[in-house]
Amino acid sequence: MVESPNQRPDPDELLQRLQQQEAQSQRGKLRIYFGASAGVGKTYAMLSAAQRERQAGRDVLVGVIETHGRSETAELLAGLEQLPLREVAYRGRTLREFDLDAALRAGASRKPLLLLVDELAHTNVEGSRHPKRWQDVQELLEAGIDVWSALNVQHLESLNGTVGAITGIRVHETVPDTVLDGADEVILVDITPDELMTRLKAGKVYLPQQAERAAQNFFRKGNLIALREIALRRTAEHVEDDVRSYRVAQSIAPVWNTEGSILVCIGPHPGAEQTVRSAARLAGQLGVRWHAAYVETPALQRQGAAERDRILAVLKLAQELGAETAVLAGSDAVAELVRQAQTLNCATLVVGRPRVPAWQARWRLGPPTMTRRLAMLAPTLDIIEVAQADSARRLARAVHRTHDEEEAAPWREAWPRYAWAVATCLLTTALSLPLLRLLDLANIVMLFLLGVVLVAVRWGRGPAALAAVLNVAAFDFFFVPPRLSMAISDAQYLVTFAVMLGVGLLTGQLTANLRFSARIAAGRERRAQALFELTRDLSGALLTRQVAELGEAAVQRTFGGQARVLVTDAADRLVVDGSAPDGLDASIADWAFHNEQPAGLATSTLPSHAWHYVPLKAPMRVRGVLALQPAQPRWLLIPEQVQQLETLARQIAIALERVHYVDVAQEALVQMESERLRNALLSAISHDVRTPLTALIGLAESLQQSLSKSASALGPQQAETAQAITGQARQLNALVNNLLDMARLQSGAVNLRSEWQSVEEVVGSAIRAAAHALGGQAVQTEIPADLPLVEFDAALIERVLVNLLENAAKYGRPPIVIKAGVTPQALVLSVRDHGPGLPAALKGRESELFEKFTRGAAESAQPGVGLGLAICKAVVDAHRGQIVAANALGGGAEFTLTLPRRPPPEPVE
Numbered sequence: 001m002v003e004s005p006n007q008r009p010d011p012d013e014l015l016q017r018l019q020q021q022e023a024q025s026q027r028g029k030l031r032i033y034f035g036a037s038a039g040v041g042k043t044y045a046m047l048s049a050a051q052r053e054r055q056a057g058r059d060v061l062v063g064v065i066e067t068h069g070r071s072e073t074a075e076l077l078a079g080l081e082q083l084p085l086r087e088v089a090y091r092g093r094t095l096r097e098f099d100l101d102a103a104l105r106a107g108a109s110r111k112p113l114l115l116l117v118d119e120l121a122h123t124n125v126e127g128s129r130h131p132k133r134w135q136d137v138q139e140l141l142e143a144g145i146d147v148w149s150a151l152n153v154q155h156l157e158s159l160n161g162t163v164g165a166i167t168g169i170r171v172h173e174t175v176p177d178t179v180l181d182g183a184d185e186v187i188l189v190d191i192t193p194d195e196l197m198t199r200l201k202a203g204k205v206y207l208p209q210q211a212e213r214a215a216q217n218f219f220r221k222g223n224l225i226a227l228r229e230i231a232l233r234r235t236a237e238h239v240e241d242d243v244r245s246y247r248v249a250q251s252i253a254p255v256w257n258t259e260g261s262i263l264v265c266i267g268p269h270p271g272a273e274q275t276v277r278s279a280a281r282l283a284g285q286l287g288v289r290w291h292a293a294y295v296e297t298p299a300l301q302r303q304g305a306a307e308r309d310r311i312l313a314v315l316k317l318a319q320e321l322g323a324e325t326a327v328l329a330g331s332d333a334v335a336e337l338v339r340q341a342q343t344l345n346c347a348t349l350v351v352g353r354p355r356v357p358a359w360q361a362r363w364r365l366g367p368p369t370m371t372r373r374l375a376m377l378a379p380t381l382d383i384i385e386v387a388q389a390d391s392a393r394r395l396a397r398a399v400h401r402t403h404d405e406e407e408a409a410p411w412r413e414a415w416p417r418y419a420w421a422v423a424t425c426l427l428t429t430a431l432s433l434p435l436l437r438l439l440d441l442a443n444i445v446m447l448f449l450l451g452v453v454l455v456a457v458r459w460g461r462g463p464a465a466l467a468a469v470l471n472v473a474a475f476d477f478f479f480v481p482p483r484l485s486m487a488i489s490d491a492q493y494l495v496t497f498a499v500m501l502g503v504g505l506l507t508g509q510l511t512a513n514l515r516f517s518a519r520i521a522a523g524r525e526r527r528a529q530a531l532f533e534l535t536r537d538l539s540g541a542l543l544t545r546q547v548a549e550l551g552e553a554a555v556q557r558t559f560g561g562q563a564r565v566l567v568t569d570a571a572d573r574l575v576v577d578g579s580a581p582d583g584l585d586a587s588i589a590d591w592a593f594h595n596e597q598p599a600g601l602a603t604s605t606l607p608s609h610a611w612h613y614v615p616l617k618a619p620m621r622v623r624g625v626l627a628l629q630p631a632q633p634r635w636l637l638i639p640e641q642v643q644q645l646e647t648l649a650r651q652i653a654i655a656l657e658r659v660h661y662v663d664v665a666q667e668a669l670v671q672m673e674s675e676r677l678r679n680a681l682l683s684a685i686s687h688d689v690r691t692p693l694t695a696l697i698g699l700a701e702s703l704q705q706s707l708s709k710s711a712s713a714l715g716p717q718q719a720e721t722a723q724a725i726t727g728q729a730r731q732l733n734a735l736v737n738n739l740l741d742m743a744r745l746q747s748g749a750v751n752l753r754s755e756w757q758s759v760e761e762v763v764g765s766a767i768r769a770a771a772h773a774l775g776g777q778a779v780q781t782e783i784p785a786d787l788p789l790v791e792f793d794a795a796l797i798e799r800v801l802v803n804l805l806e807n808a809a810k811y812g813r814p815p816i817v818i819k820a821g822v823t824p825q826a827l828v829l830s831v832r833d834h835g836p837g838l839p840a841a842l843k844g845r846e847s848e849l850f851e852k853f854t855r856g857a858a859e860s861a862q863p864g865v866g867l868g869l870a871i872c873k874a875v876v877d878a879h880r881g882q883i884v885a886a887n888a889l890g891g892g893a894e895f896t897l898t899l900p901r902r903p904p905p906e907p908v909e
Contacts, residue, residue, distance in 0.1 A: 028141040031185040032120065033150040036231040037224060039199055042150035042189045043067070043118055047076035050116055050148065054080060059110055063117045064098040080116075088125045095125050100136045107145035114146045121155035121173040134175050151175060153231040162230070167223045181238065188235045193224035262290035263346035264318065265337050265370070268307060271388035272314045275352040278386040280321040282350065292318035292325045293340050295333035312637035320604075325639045329520040331513045334373040341381060349374060353385040421455045421463035425470040429478055436479060444479055445500055448472075452504040456511035464508025472501045527644050530558045534648060538655040547659055551626065551652035558644060560631025565616070565652060566593075567624040574625060581629075589613050589625045596622055601629075602636035612636055614645060616653035623656040700726040752796070752878060756789040759820050759827065765794075766801035767818075773806040777814040787820060790827045790901050796875045797899075800883075801831065803868040804895050808833035812892055826881075827901050832894040837887040846885045872897070 033042040043065065054060045062082040067073045083103060085096040098117065107113050117140070122133040130136050137147050154163040157174040164170050180186065191199075264279035266272045276292060283290035294311055315325050330336040341349060354369050374383055428451035432444050448471040456464035473486075476497065480488055488494065534554040541547045548565035555563040562581050566589055569575050574593045576586040588606055592599040592613040599605040601612040616624040626649045635641045760783050767779050801818070808816045812833025819830045842848060850873035869885075872895075876883045881899040888894040 026144060028143065028145045028147060029184040030137065030141055030146075030182070031148045031187065032180060032183045033148070033187050033189050034153070034180070034231060034235060035150070035189045036153050036227040037196070038068075038152060039196055040189050040191050042152075044070075044073050044076065045187070045189050046116060046118070046148050046150055047073065047080070050080060050114070051076060053114060058114055059112065060114045060116070061103075061106055061110075063103050063115045065116060065118045083115075088127065090125050090127075097125050097128065098133065098136060100129060100139065103140060103145070104143055107140065107143050111144070112146065114148065115140060117147055117149045120149040120151045120179070121175045123173050132175075134179050138179075151180065153227055153234060156180065156234070159230060159234075163227065166226045167220075180234070183238075186235055186238045188231065190228065190231070193221050193228065196224060197221065261288050261344060261346040262286075262348045262350055263337070263341045263344060264290065264292045264323065264350040265352075266292055266294040266311065266314050266318070267352055267370070268311060269352065269354070270310075271352050272311070273317055274388055275350060275386045276314055276318045276321065276323070279350040280318075280323070282384070283322075290323050291340075291344055291346060292323040293328055293337060294326075295328045295330060295336045297329075297331055297333050309634065312634055315639065316602075316637055319639075327638050327640055329517075331517070334370060334377060338374065338378045338381070341378065346381075348382045348384060349378075350384045350386060353387050355388070417459040417463045418466055420459055421467045422470065424451050424455050425467055425474060427451075428471065429474045433478060441479060441496075445475065445496065448475055448500065449504055449507065453507050453511055456508035457515060460515065461508055464511065465505055468501055468504030468508060471504060472497050475500065527558070527640075530554055530644070531647060531651070534651055538651060541655060542659065542662065544656060544659055547652060547655045551648070551655075555626065555628055555645070555648055558648065559628060559635060559641075561629045563629075564627045565624060566627060567656060568593075572621075583610050583629065584627055585609065585611065589627060593622060593625050600627075601633055614649045616649055616656060618653040618657035620657060623653045623660070626652060697726070697729045700729045752793045754791050754793055754879075756791050757794045757797075759783060759787055759790055759829070762794050762798050763801060763818055763820065763829075766798045766805065769798065770802045770805040770809070773802075774809050774816075777809055777816060779805070780815050780817045781820075782817065783820045787822060790822070790899065792827075792879055792899055793875075796878070800872045800875050800897065801829070803872050804831040807868055807895075808835075808893070811835055822901065825900060827899045828896065829899075830894055830896040832888050832892055834890075834892040837891060837893045838885060849885050850883065869895075 033046045035042045047065070050060050050062075060080055062077065062080050064083075064085065065073075065077060067077075083099060083106065086099040086102070088095050088097050103115055107115070117133065117137055120134050120137065124131055124133060124136070130139070137149060140147050153159060154167075154171045155173055155175050156177055158177045160171055160174050262279055262283050264276055266276065279290055279292070292315065294315060315327070319325050326340065328336045328340060337349070340346075351370055351374070354371075371383055371385055374381065428448055432447050435447075436444065451471060452464055452467045455467040476486055476488065477484065534550065537550045537554075538547060541550060544567055548567060551565045552563045564580060564584060566574055566576055566580075574586075574590050576584070576589060580586070585600075588599050588609060588611070591605070592615050596615050596617060597603075597605070598615070599613045600609040601607065603612070610629055612628045612630065614626045614628070615622050616626055626645075628645070630636060636645070760781075763781060763783065767774075767781075805816065805818075808831055812835030815834065817830075817832045819828075819832070821828050838846060838849070850869045873883055876897050876899070879899050881897060883895065883897040885893065885895050
């Protein structure tokens with residue numbers, strides 16, 4: 001067993017665990033008796049356990065139990081206190097349902113209480129507090145009441161379609177999988193299909209008539225076998241989660257071989273791709289999850305770019321084959337792999353078989369192989385070696401390298417470090433020579449060792465080893481007698497040289513390892529710091545442009561290169577403005593946006609492109625695309641870096657969605673306030689103008705009558721003026737009436753006075769009321785003589801028809817046609833004119849005509865403020881009907897309103 005280097009528990013994890021335990025202690029416990037189908041004995045097992053609990057002194061209350069007429073199940077209710085069921089009236093019948101409120105009261109007064117609530121997937125009667133019984137159980141658990149219940153596998157929501165495809169029967173009552181996953185205990189009640197069919201024939205499941213139908217449909221042997229397998233697997237998944245949670249809570253390191261997951265170890269040597277392929281095939285045969293891990297040690301870190309590219313290509317292959325990949329860092333690859341297997345609870349390790357020379361294998365020389373070290377460190381793990389396949393295809397590079405990168409060689413990157421090591425040795429020698437008269441040789445040795453440590457800290461293990469050798473040679477040549485010679489006068493100096501070289505190499509090794517670990521820790525800290533800073537900055541962003549700029553800056557700080565956040569416009573289209581850098585392809589970004597998948601560099605879609613595109617997936621929808629041209633393309637193949645990029649993209653997407661909904665909320669608030677002010681203004685104008693307007697109309701009509709009586713004394717111009725005053729006053733009165741009606745409708749103060757009406761009479765009354773607006777235009781009616789009575793508010797529907805007639809007179813041409821008809825469900829009324837029809841600008845947006853203060857482009861020459869059609873829609877909506885506008889066949893506009901109807905009452909004899 002490999003012990004973790006830090007055995008102390010994480011304080012934050014301990015605090016979180018304590019908080020969870022405190023929350024769980026206040027919440028009730030849920031036990032579910034789970035079975036493959038009805039009749040396996042779930043209720044019987046639950047009642048049997050309840051009787052044992054009662055005998056042990058526990059307070060047990062039966063909330064609801066469905067015995068389905070089974071006598072042996074009903075006998076188990078003896079001695080158990082039962083909660084009275086509540087009676088609910090439903091469609092002329094009285095149904096008995098579980099009384100949730102009574103159960104809550106009992107739980108509050110009797111603690112601790114165990115409540116039995118059968119049939120977890122049951123649908124409550126309409127009008128209950130919760131539509132489903134499992135929701136009642138959730139409220140009971142929140143109240144601290146322990147609940148036992150029963151559930152069949154076919155009632156799980158995720159398995160609804162699968163069970164339906166197997167049995168051919170649609171199950172309507174379902175329970176979310178989270179209810180089963182969140183249960184504290186799941187007890188599988190299982191019997192064989194043959195035994196269940198025997199119980200069915202014996203009448204122990206359903207009544208004889210029901211049992212015969214069930215045997216021919218649901219309870220076929222093949223269905224029962226399949227459902228039993230599903231129930232066993234679903235229970236095993238729940239137990240697996242319990243095992244993993246327990247191991248984490250108890251800090252158990254050894255692997256428990258319960259699940260059989262596979263961990264494939266990707267090594268630096270050729271043939272790793274064959275190891276990955278074999279592991280994928282093995283995982284598919286066993287039907288288990290598998291993981292792939294590569295450990296980057298200080299020695300492997302010094303590999304060239306070609307080797308690193310090959311390792312990243314193998315990781316990408318593993319990910320494509322379905323593995324969860326990870327790049328680990330540590331000084332000991334075997335210890336890190338064992339620790340990863342313990343963390344993931346992987347019982348099987350798959351490694352590549354190393355190529356060992358024949359002489360080394362015969363004499364067992366050389367260091368122990370990885371397989372032997374794994375066996376020594378983790379004796380409980382199964383280890384599988386995969387042979388190399390020389391004929392397998394070579395993997396292509398995961399990322400395309402530039403010409404400059406192809407020309408670069410490892411020695412060109414390394415030689416400056418070795419040159420600095422040589423310079424440090426020369427400087428140490430130069431500084432030590434003047435001190436020879438003042439210090440002993442033992443102290444001079446310390447100065448040379450200090451130089452080795454400094455080289456190791458600054459430039460790594462290789463330069464430190466070179467510095468150790470050079471320092472030993474310099475010490476021998478310049479300081480050991482005879483000086484300026486490699487000869488030595490005393491053999492004891494050989495021990496000094498050996499110790500000096502060994503200490504220098506060991507110190508360099510340890511210092512280099514420390515430097516490597518510090519670099520890994522610094523990288524992790526930088527990633528965490530980048531996420532923290534981005535989250536902090538995005539919390540204060542209120543504009544989309546601010547979110548985009550902050551996101552671009554955070555991504556560039558982490559990955560270098562260039563980054564752009566492309567957002568959507570009001571029409572949900574991706575916008576790529578002219579400021580986009582060269583090389584950014586709008587078509588690839590649009591593909592990533594619509595397909596919700598990464599594209600470009602280091603993906604399977606256009607991988608040769610220099611940019612990497614990540615969709616910004618928010619909880620509700622995709623909010624844009626993050627485009628990145630990293631400084632090092634291979635970073636996009638490292639799992640930790642990919643996770644970092646996805647996390648940054650997720651944070652940006654959530655911030656964009658938050659800003660979007662902030663804008664939506666502000667717009668809604670402004671609209672609500674504008675609507676309130678508008679309604680207040682309409683109400684004030686309507687009431688304040690109507691009184692003087694009524695007097696004005698009366699005076700105008702009196703003046704017209706006076707002029708008509710004395711027409712001989714006054715000229716025709718005065719009579720025409722009086723008539724114009726009367727007409728304008730009536731138009732103004734109609735406008736004020738519309739304003740007042742709209743104010744009343746908006747305030748909700750209109751109460752429908754629905755009565756059985758004659759449609760023909762209401763149409764005739766509307767034509768007479770609109771006579772002054774029609775100006776003598778002909779109105780044709782097409783109303784069947786046998787049209788039945790319809791129930792509606794006659795005054796309001798008349799007002800709708802008057803507004804439609806006035807609208808047709810203003811903007812159409814005669815004749816105006818009113819049609820009426822009925823269907824079994826509705827009354828259909830239409831008003832049509834023969835004018836130019838609806839404006840072409842409103843094609844596809846005809847519903848905008850019914851908005852307040854909205855008028856078509858052709859209406860500008862006509863008086864009015866655009867309230868007539870809005871009033872029509874408000875009245876029809878109050879009747880739960882519908883009104884639409886369209887261009888009629890043959891020309892003209894047609895407004896059709898549909899009102900729901902029900903048959904008239906039978907006459908009373």
